[in-house]
Amino acid sequence: MRMKSFLAMLAVTTALTVPGLAMAREVTLTTSMRNYGGDGAYLAYYVTDAQNKYVGSLWMAGGKTRYYEHLSGWYRATGGDTTQINGITGASVGAGRSLKVTVDLADTLFDAGYQLHIDSAVEDMRDSPNEIVVPLTSAGSGQKVKGTRYIAAFTYAR
Amino acid sequence: MMYRKILLAAYASIGFFAAFGSQAMPFPPLTTSAGTVLAGYQESDDDDHQKELQRRHDDDDHYAADDCEDEDVEACGRGSAAQQLNATPPNNGLFTPGSRPQAQTN
Numbered sequence: 001m002r003m004k005s006f007l008a009m010l011a012v013t014t015a016l017t018v019p020g021l022a023m024a025r026e027v028t029l030t031t032s033m034r035n036y037g038g039d040g041a042y043l044a045y046y047v048t049d050a051q052n053k054y055v056g057s058l059w060m061a062g063g064k065t066r067y068y069e070h071l072s073g074w075y076r077a078t079g080g081d082t083t084q085i086n087g088i089t090g091a092s093v094g095a096g097r098s099l100k101v102t103v104d105l106a107d108t109l110f111d112a113g114y115q116l117h118i119d120s121a122v123e124d125m126r127d128s129p130n131e132i133v134v135p136l137t138s139a140g141s142g143q144k145v146k147g148t149r150y151i152a153a154f155t156y157a158r
Numbered sequence: 159m160m161y162r163k164i165l166l167a168a169y170a171s172i173g174f175f176a177a178f179g180s181q182a183m184p185f186p187p188l189t190t191s192a193g194t195v196l197a198g199y200q201e202s203d204d205d206d207h208q209k210e211l212q213r214r215h216d217d218d219d220h221y222a223a224d225d226c227e228d229e230d231v232e233a234c235g236r237g238s239a240a241q242q243l244n245a246t247p248p249n250n251g252l253f254t255p256g257s258r259p260q261a262q263t264n
Contacts, residue, residue: 024254047252056250059259087245090261098264103247104257 032098040092044074050113060085062092070121073129
């Protein structure tokens, strides 16, 4: 009798654990910059849903808040609300350099119509909102996407 | 019988610890080392800081947006890889609770 209850408890524990392990996955976002010949680029990484509605931010490269308005897609979506990027802000990325961001993301973000956007901006140069817009899909993992202005290539891998 | 009990106990232990493992995250760093900066910072926009920056840039009438130019150079990792260990991300439903994003510039 004791054994049966123990086995039942074990089954419940396993059933609760396995989905938890499967729900999240480490995703690496790799962004390589062109040699555009300017200062460090500010990059805003954020996600929109299938209705193109802002869901949340993944990373902000660049720490000076007064320049955030030049990341116009992100700025319009958030109103410049810096609480959106608390804890996920790093340094700007220099020309010719690359930034690798590793995040644990919910599996539900993939193959569900979500899109990852990257806005970029460089001082004294043209702003580049939505320089990268890529659907988050299993098939898109590892696929290289070219940017239009400052970003040479972007990939996400899970 | 004894062997089965031990086996079941081991199996239960694995299940128990796996539950914690699913929420596992790296230990926060106790110290920062060279080339490692704490991300999640916001620059101070206080008046003194503004004046100081103004003084610094009035000479050539140029104000750089580049963080690497006038602030924490190590954060930019010029010449070497710089790893940025960030704080807890916002609870926006994108991140796994308890996870900590990491960024590395090369």
